[in-house]
Amino acid sequence: MKKISFLVFMLVFIFAFPTIGQAAGSGTSIYLNGEALNLPKNGQVQNVKGNVMIPIRVVMEELGFDVDWEKGTRTVTIKQADTTIKLIVNQKSATVNGKKAALSIAPMLKQDTTLVPLRFVSEQMGLTVGWDNATKTVYLITPDQGGGGGEGSNTSSGSSNSEDGSINPNPVPSQNLASVTGISFDANRLIVAVDQNVKPNVFKLSEPDRIVIDIPDSRFDDSFSSNHSLDAFQNGFMDINGYPDVTKIRYSQFSDHPSTIRIVMDLTGARNYSLLNADDGYVIIDLNVDQSYPSRGNGKPxxxxxxxxxxxxxxxxxxxxxxxxxxxxxxxxxxxxxxxxxxxxxxxxxxxxxxxxxxxxxxxxxxxxxxxxxxxxxxxxxxxxxxxxxxxxxxxxxxxxxxxxxxxxxxxxxxxxxxxxxxxxxxxxxxxxxxxxxxxxxxxxxxxxxxxxxxxxxxxxxxxxxxxxxxxxxxx
Ligand SMILES: [Zn+2]
Known part of the structure; x- marks a missing residue:
């Protein structure tokens, strides 16, 4: 058996998000491949019944899609490459490349701009959409970011039951998904047990400080709920006692598209970590890296x-x-x-x-x-x-x-x-x-x-x- 000489710790994706990107009206932030979008300061981004609605100007300027507005028919046409979406104000039916598609919320006119549902537009354009309800943050990931890395990581994405999740045009086949069988926190380390090799994306967020672990192409194992709290929406958490750095660990089936499990470690302050993923069925996020906790050099067996x-x-x-x-x-x-x-x-x-x-x-x-x-x-x-x-x-x-x-x-x-x-x-x-x-x-x-x-x-x-x-x- 191959002996690993020592932990190959990789410090990956450590970055701080800029603090721009807040929409005054909704408190919602939107990140595209890890970069905060420049949202209008006048509060035009709206959170309507759990749907993030964005002005067509943002669709054009920030997402980079072509947008046409036809005043007479109040029709918005959004184009990119070979996809054309037509949306009509106050209608819950749209067309995508000429085919009808249902919306869970209709586009709306507000303060002389038209707002369209962000998730619908993004997903139709092939973006992965994530939603962190705790922080009211939308994560958009373009397909060419997949597998790459770089800031923002490659596959975050969101819970379809939190935002407008009724449209899911390309569900990921359920085969080949990794099963997360257990999550535990011992010796100042988060240990995630999975049944096959995974490529997690780990990154830090601040205000409040936390470390996010996204496990793409994964789901909770059927046995998971018998040992961990898990609600009907596939969310759960563990309170952490006895460790000064961590207060809570939250986990959820963050996205169905692609199927992604997100684990969030809520911290008492900014912390460094190292990721150990030796493709052996365990993903370990080790917090014993700050000077007060030198990794495996803390003298503790x-x-x-x-x-x-x-x-x-x-x-x-x-x-x-x-x-x-x-x-x-x-x-x-x-x-x-x-x-x-x-x-x-x-x-x-x-x-x-x-x-x-x-x-x-x-x-x-x-x-x-x-x-x-x-x-x-x-x-x-x-x-x-x-x-x-x-x-x-x-x-x-x-x-x-x-x-x-x-x-x-x-x-x-x-x-x-x-x-x-x-x-x-x-x-x-x-x-x-x-x-x-x-x-x-x-x-x-x-x-x-x-x-x-x-x-x-x-x-x-x-x-x-x-x-x-x-x-x-x-x-x-
Ligand atoms: Zn035995």
């Missing part, structure tokens, strides 16, 4: 907690038909809750929900993060009489860690000591730091199994895991 199996891989099935993956995750969450209070070390979970994660990605995450310790959590299966706990390691450098962890595993479980063992296991072999795999008992054994699913046992062994880690690191 990083421990990876790896709940075995998950998603389509249930692991072993117990004598009472319970799944190993659920046990493993329960322990991981309990360990996480304990580690939250340990200020001397950082930790990261390979999964915090019931999702499938490849073995390769678990090891790669640990290696890419330059983690100091790796602990994989499992329960065993074998004969009906086998009972007890085992600690596995593969590489010799992991043996001292394995011995320490095993001591606490035996004590905290109260189960028979089946010893420290060596075995050629992927996650303990491919990781580049001391790594162990703990087997907390036998799901094939009726009495082990009954014990393993009790809160008391789980709390005890979770504490044992934390105590073992602390002991090995010299924090005990």
């Amino acid at each position: 990083l421990v990876v907690i790896d709940a075995g199996h998950g998603g389509s891989d249930p692991g072993a099935i117990s004598v009472r038909k319970r799944r190993e993956k659920d046990f493993n995750l329960a322990i991981a969450k309990k360990v996480e809750n304990l580690l939250k209070h340990e200020t001397q070390l950082d930790y990261i979970l390979t999964r915090s929900t019931d999702v499938f994660v490849k073995l390769q990605d678990r090891a790669k995450l640990a290696n890419d993060m330059n983690a100091d310790l790796f602990v994989s959590l499992h329960a065993n299966s074998g004969s009906a009489t086998a009972s007890g706990v085992e600690t596995y390691y593969t590489r010799g450098e992991s043996l001292p860690f394995a011995k320490t962890m095993h001591k606490y595993l035996v004590e905290s479980s109260g189960l028979p000591d089946r010893k420290v063992r060596t075995k050629n296991l992927h996650v303990t072999r491919e990781t580049t730091m001391p790594a162990v795999l703990l087997e907390f008992g036998y799901l094939s054994n009726s009495s082990d199994e009954a014990l393993l699913y009790t809160e008391k046992f789980q709390n005890s062994v979770a504490q044992g895991v934390v105590d073992g880690i602390k002991d090995y690191l010299g924090f005990k």
Whole structure:
């Protein structure tokens, strides 16, 4: 397996938006490929029933389309390349290249100018339209910006239920969309779990300070809502406590066209970040880059907690038909809750929900993060009489860690000591730091199994895991 020498941190798309672009009347800002549009100061941009309406002068001067106004028939003709749109004042029906198209709001006359619905016009012209309801900001992205980068990023875009979203002429096919399976915030890092490689666009915004992560061609996995709040409009948030930089993380299906998930980190002030996207199923936005938090140089060891199996891989099935993956995750969450209070070390979970994660990605995450310790959590299966706990390691450098962890595993479980063992296991072999795999008992054994699913046992062994880690690191 290819070893990544260290985190390839990329500082991308860090820029500050200019503060122009406010329309007095609507409080709405419009950005075209990251540049604020010069909107008329007299408040002609209007927000009418959730539809951003713009004067035809803005369409011409700022968006660069040809505009004709025919006074007698009160018809606006907007042209660009091979697209011609005809709109008539007070009519909710338009034509695009001669074909009828419905509008959710009619063009209107206001103060001697004609206002047209921005989303309709933009989308018909092939632009991607995004809408951030919190800041009343429209993001327009031209197709030639796709895949490029540069300021404004390439695919932002907006929630079709917020603005005028009723017209969606070219829905993106749902195949090949990446599924976002989890969002978590640990050790001052945002971790987004996705089921395939993605090319996120990350940028900073101010007033208020926030970091925006757009994941193009993505959607929320069906399992996402079982572990995260998500409303009927595909919006949700997490309050963040215990970290001074971040107050909240918001996420939404920001656009259906193209299907884009937007995650926003609300900050307590301007913060730098680094993006780690090693195409391994995790997108990580690391805030540990400011001087007060030197990345991985903050002196704090990083421990990876790896709940075995998950998603389509249930692991072993117990004598009472319970799944190993659920046990493993329960322990991981309990360990996480304990580690939250340990200020001397950082930790990261390979999964915090019931999702499938490849073995390769678990090891790669640990290696890419330059983690100091790796602990994989499992329960065993074998004969009906086998009972007890085992600690596995593969590489010799992991043996001292394995011995320490095993001591606490035996004590905290109260189960028979089946010893420290060596075995050629992927996650303990491919990781580049001391790594162990703990087997907390036998799901094939009726009495082990009954014990393993009790809160008391789980709390005890979770504490044992934390105590073992602390002991090995010299924090005990
Ligand atoms: Zn297992």
